[in-house]
Amino acid sequence: MSPKEIEYRTPSTNWQTLAFWEGCGRGELVLQRCQDCGIVQHRPRGLCASCLSSSLDHFVASGRAKVHTFTITHQNGMPAFRDACPYVLAYVDLEEGPRLMTHIVGCAPESVFIDMAVRADFVITDKDLGIPRFVPA
Amino acid sequence: MSLSGNVAIAGAYEHPTRWAPDKSESLIMAECARGALEDAGLELSDVDGLFAASMSMGIMGVANLAEYLNIKPRYLDGTNIGGSSFVAHVSHAAAAIHAGLCEVALVLYGSTAASNAMAIGTGLGGGGGDPEAAFIAPYGMTTVGSYAMVAQRHAHLYGTRPEQLAEIAVTMRRHASLNPEAKMQKLITVDDVLESRIISTPLHLLDCCIISDGGGALIVTSLERARDLAKTPVVLQGCGEAVCHQEIGAPDLLTIAAKQSGEQAFAMAGMSHDEVDLCTIYDSFTITLLVTLENLGFCKPGEGGAFVGGGRIGLGGALPVNPDGGGLSSNHPGMRGIFLVIEAVRQLRGGLGPRQVEGAEVALVHGTGGTLGSLHSGATLLLSRD
Numbered sequence: 001m002s003p004k005e006i007e008y009r010t011p012s013t014n015w016q017t018l019a020f021w022e023g024c025g026r027g028e029l030v031l032q033r034c035q036d037c038g039i040v041q042h043r044p045r046g047l048c049a050s051c052l053s054s055s056l057d058h059f060v061a062s063g064r065a066k067v068h069t070f071t072i073t074h075q076n077g078m079p080a081f082r083d084a085c086p087y088v089l090a091y092v093d094l095e096e097g098p099r100l101m102t103h104i105v106g107c108a109p110e111s112v113f114i115d116m117a118v119r120a121d122f123v124i125t126d127k128d129l130g131i132p133r134f135v136p137a
Numbered sequence: 138m139s140l141s142g143n144v145a146i147a148g149a150y151e152h153p154t155r156w157a158p159d160k161s162e163s164l165i166m167a168e169c170a171r172g173a174l175e176d177a178g179l180e181l182s183d184v185d186g187l188f189a190a191s192m193s194m195g196i197m198g199v200a201n202l203a204e205y206l207n208i209k210p211r212y213l214d215g216t217n218i219g220g221s222s223f224v225a226h227v228s229h230a231a232a233a234i235h236a237g238l239c240e241v242a243l244v245l246y247g248s249t250a251a252s253n254a255m256a257i258g259t260g261l262g263g264g265g266g267d268p269e270a271a272f273i274a275p276y277g278m279t280t281v282g283s284y285a286m287v288a289q290r291h292a293h294l295y296g297t298r299p300e301q302l303a304e305i306a307v308t309m310r311r312h313a314s315l316n317p318e319a320k321m322q323k324l325i326t327v328d329d330v331l332e333s334r335i336i337s338t339p340l341h342l343l344d345c346c347i348i349s350d351g352g353g354a355l356i357v358t359s360l361e362r363a364r365d366l367a368k369t370p371v372v373l374q375g376c377g378e379a380v381c382h383q384e385i386g387a388p389d390l391l392t393i394a395a396k397q398s399g400e401q402a403f404a405m406a407g408m409s410h411d412e413v414d415l416c417t418i419y420d421s422f423t424i425t426l427l428v429t430l431e432n433l434g435f436c437k438p439g440e441g442g443a444f445v446g447g448g449r450i451g452l453g454g455a456l457p458v459n460p461d462g463g464g465l466s467s468n469h470p471g472m473r474g475i476f477l478v479i480e481a482v483r484q485l486r487g488g489l490g491p492r493q494v495e496g497a498e499v500a501l502v503h504g505t506g507g508t509l510g511s512l513h514s515g516a517t518l519l520l521s522r523d
C-alpha cells in the first residue's frame with residue numbers, strides 16, 4: 001500500500017508571519033530583508049534579529065534550493081503523519097541564504113540526496129495560504 | 138573566592154523503578170528526595186533551595202512541588218530546558234550557594250513516561266495554534282528525525298557509517314549488562330542494531346534510547362558543609378550552558394551546544410581533556426553521543442566515528458562513557474540529565490563493582506535537551522572526587 005498524502009492544516013499566523021504564508025498561497029516564497037542592515041532572515045519576525053531595526057521589507061525569493069540534510073521518516077505516531085510514512089523531512093538551503101524545514105516530494109524517498117537541486121512547490125490551504133514543499137528541480 | 142572547587146554534590150539517588158504506573162511524578166520526586174537526603178545524611182528541614190523540572194511541570198510547577206514536599210525553600214528554580222535541565226540545575230544551585238542565597242539545594246526529577254505510554258521520540262509535529270511553531274509543525278519532525286538529520290549530514294561530510302553509530306549502542310548495552318538496575322540487559326551486536334527496523338534514516342530502533350519510568354535526586358551544598366556529611370564530596374570544578382537554534386536561517390548543524398558549554402567548563406576548571414577519567418553524556422540517540430564527544434573536544438569534528446570504535450568508550454577503554462548503560466540501555470524516563478550527574482557521582486565515590494571505572498578522579502557530565510537539529514540546549518559539568 002502506498003503512503004497517504006499528508007493533509008496539511010491551515011498554518012497559524014500572526015502579523016509578523018502572515019506575508020510568508022500569503023506568499024505561499026500565491027505560489028511565492030516571500031522572505032524578509034532588513035532595510036537598515038540588509039540582512040535576509042528566516043523565520044520572519046517583527047524586527048531584524050541582527051540589528052533590532054523595525055524596518056523590514058519583503059521580497060520574492062527564487063524558490064531554488066539545495067538539500068542541506070534530510071531523513072526518511074518511517075515512524076511517527078501522530079495521526080496526521082502515521083499513514084504518510086515513509087516521508088522525507090528535510091532542510092533546504094535557499095539560493096538567497098536562509099534554510100527552510102520542509103518535505104521533499106515528487107520523487108522516491110530513497111532517491112533524495114544531500115546537495116540535490118530542488119525547487120519550491122506549494123499546497124494551498126484554507127484562507128488562501130500555502131505550505132511550501134520542494135520537488136526535484 | 139571562585140565558584141570552582143567550592144561547591145559539592147553531597148547526595149545522589151536514582152529511583153530503582155523503571156515501571157511505576159501506580160505513582161505520580163510528584164511521588165517519584167518525593168521518594169527520590171528521601172533517598173538523596175538519606176544518602177547525604179540530611180533531613181528534609183535542611184533543604185532551603187529547590188530545583189526541579191519535569192515533562193509536565195509548567196507555571197507554578199516548582200511551587201506545587203514545594204507544597205507536595207511540605208517545604209518552604211528560600212530559593213526556587215524551575216528552569217526547564219529539556220533533558221539537560223538537571224545538569225544546569227547543579228550549576229545554578231552552585232551559583233546560588235556560592236552567593237549565599239541558599240545552602241542545601243535539592244534537585245529533583247520524576248517521570249512516568251513509560252507507564253503513560255508516551256511516544257517521546259516519535260510523536261511530534263502536526264499542529265498547535267502557535268504561529269512561532271508554524272514553520273516546523275507542518276512537517277512532522279519527530280524527535281528522532283531532528284537527530285537523524287544531524288546524523289545524515291555527519292555521514293555526508295565525514296563518511297560516518299551506520300556500523301560506527303551501532304558500536305555506541307553495543308557498548309552501552311555491554312555496560313548495562315553490568316548494572317543490575319538497567320532495563321535492557323541482553324547483549325547485542327552491531328548486526329543486531331543494523332537489522333533492527335529503521336525509525337528515521339539513518340537511525341535504527343537500537344540507535345534510539347529506551348523509554349522507562351524513573352526519577353532521581355541530588356543534594357548540592359558548599360564543599361565545607363559537604364565534608365561534614367555522610368559521603369565523599371564530589372566537587373564542582375567547572376560548568377557551562379548553551380543553546381543552539383536556527384539563528385536567522387542557516388546554522389552549522391554539527392556545531393552543537395556542547396562546544397560552548399564544554400569550553401566554558403574546561404576553562405573554569407582549568408583542566409585539560411586528558412585529566413578526564415570518564416564521561417556521562419546524554420545518549421538519546423547514538424549520534425548524540427558521537428557529536429557531543431566531537432564538540433566537547435575529545436576528538437576533532439568528523440573523527441567521532443573512528444573515536445567511538447576499538448573499545449575506547451567502553452569500560453576498560455581510554456575514555457569510558459556512561460558506565461551505567463545510559464539512556465540507550467539503562468533508563469530513559471523522558472528527560473535523562475539527572476542520571477548523568479548521579480552516575481558520575483557514584484563513579485567518583487567508587488566501589489561500583491564490575492562497572493567501576495578504576496581510579497576515577499574526574500568526570501565530565503554533558504546533558505542535551507530538546508531536538509538536536511532544530512532547537513536544543515546543552516549543559517556541562519566537570520566534577521572531581523574530593
Ligand SMILES: [Zn+2]
Binds near residue numbers: 034036052
Ligand atoms: Zn537589520
